[in-house]
Amino acid sequence: MEKRVVWLHTLMLLCMTVLMVRLAALGQGESLAQAAARQSSSLLELGASRGTIYDRRGKPLVNRDWVTSLAVSPTPEGLELLRESLPPDQLADAMEVLRQGRPMVVRSSRWLPPASGEGAVAFQLPVRYGEEQLAVHLLGYLDDSGHGVTGVEKGYDQLLREMGGSVYARYFVDANRSAVEGQATEVVDQRSAPRGGVLLTLDRGIQQATEAAMEEVPKGAAVVMAVESGELLAMVSRPAYDVQRIADSLEDPDSPFFNRALGAYSVGSTFKLCVAAAALEKGISPSLAYQCGGSYQLGEQKYHCHYRYGHGELEMAAALEKSCNPYFINLGMAVGAQEICDMAYAMGFGSPARLAEGVTAAAGELPEAGRMDTGELANLSFGQGGLTATPVQLAQMICTIANGGLSVSPTVYLGTTRDGGNVVRDGEASPQRRVMSEKTAATLREMLVGVVERGSGTHARPDCGGAGGKTATAQTGVYQGEEEVLHGWFAGFYPAEEPQYAVVVLAEGGGEGSELPARTFAAICDGIADRGLAP
DSSP, X not given: OHHHHHHHHHHHHHHHHHHHHHHHHHHHXXXXXXXXXXXXXXXXXXXXXXXXEEOTTSOBSSSOEEEEEEEEOSSHHHHHHHHXXXXXHHHHHHHHHHTTTOOEEEEESSOOOOEEEBTEEEEEEEESSXXXXXXXXXHOOBOTTSOBOSHHHHHTHHHHHHTOEEEEEEEEEOTTSOBOXXXXXXXXXXXXXXXXXXXXXXXXXXXXXXXXXXXXXXXXXXXXXXXXXXXXXXXXXXXXXOTTOGGGGTTXXXXXXXXXXXXXXXXXXXGHHHHHHHHHHHTOOTTOOEEEOSEEEETTEEEEXXXXXXXXXXXXXXXXXXXXXXXXXXXXXXXXXXXXXXXXXXXXXXXXXXXXXXXXXXXXXXXXXXXXXXXXXXXXXXXXXXXXXXXXXXXXXXXXXXXXXXXXXXXXXXXXXXXXXXXXXXXXXXXXXXXXXXXXXXHHHHHHHHHHHHSTTGGGOOSSSOOEEEEEEEEEEEEETXXXXXXXXXXXXXXXXXXXXXXXXXXXXXXXXXXXXXXXXXXHHHXXXXXXXXX
């Protein structure tokens, strides 16, 4: 009996102990909950950014401008920061929000040094695009959610997003979400690599010079390529669109979103360089003469020269200078379709060029040698018929001639960086192949300098350094009224001695290649020289 009483007493004591511990825990939890209700932290996003796109020298092509992002609460410090930073109308709107007692974020065009304190934060964040944004077609643009839609922005979207992130201001607020006085505001930077990004082969100075020169071309494109490597130093397409007002260009009939530098067009007489190269490689002498009487008769088909009276007797150099179609038809017949097509393919015609992720130049059309009849060969010999090519492919051809006969693989991508300095390169450059002998390349360079000095390309002569190149006026078979639309081209190298740059200009529907395209070529070369980038 006594044992039963002892056990019962012990059990009651144990239950009471458990109950007291539970009540104490509940009391402590309620106290913590009440404290949490009185005060907790809150994050306000100051803004977000993504990785930068740099040129070859590490100069940013985006994220060049900055905006001050202000996070303020209704404290004396916050109110003072607002008064210093905002114009009167914007200040009035901000004050109306602050009367509710809650923190807010506003943007200011004034530059303020980064600062944080009680109820106030100022932080500098990059603006993705500037008012006069360079290389809009190549770089591309973002959608409303911050994803890349076209160009480099699309091709490297995931990488650029990973290198960016958001920046927040951390506040302490009470249960009503009002800022707690006496607590400093903190900046929480969640960006992975604020200076990280993608490096392109573009040169900002050369891009600026090319865009300035192309302002005279309503529709067309221009590319500048490094002769030795095939790296794109500038790429311009006209007309451009305003990257900050995308919707304004959606219905534009001139297709401003189309990157004409990557599109395929009829190239006309620029292709005569390929025919001449194939002829010289076959052993045909540059002194081969032909009597131009104003046309070339092939069966029942007559192919006219642009100079209907005829050029008389010409050798290869003079035929290039005067851009004589009958001479090159005769030369093409002597060379043969297979040799011409083999040379064209080795130079890059007929193959797409992947310049970077999301940036690919079209393959164009290169006729099959085995399916060509003599009429098609005649058209191909002066760059007409089914042949089409891109400005990038013509620049490849010029590079091969200018660098002594070696192929180049065009590219616009250098690598990535996480700190804005050290570059991580992806893969290795494609090995160069010999396309033509050094002797053939030297002969063609001399002929192209003659085109600029004495022939159809005199308007392409720069102020200093000389140049070599070829004009073209390409027929399209498209008519506006009774007039055929003609594409004007100039493709050449600069300077004349030890060329460094291949420059190609297309004026879509721009008429004679010896006029606007040639003058634009000269302006690009002069712009390069003015920036100290030419010898």
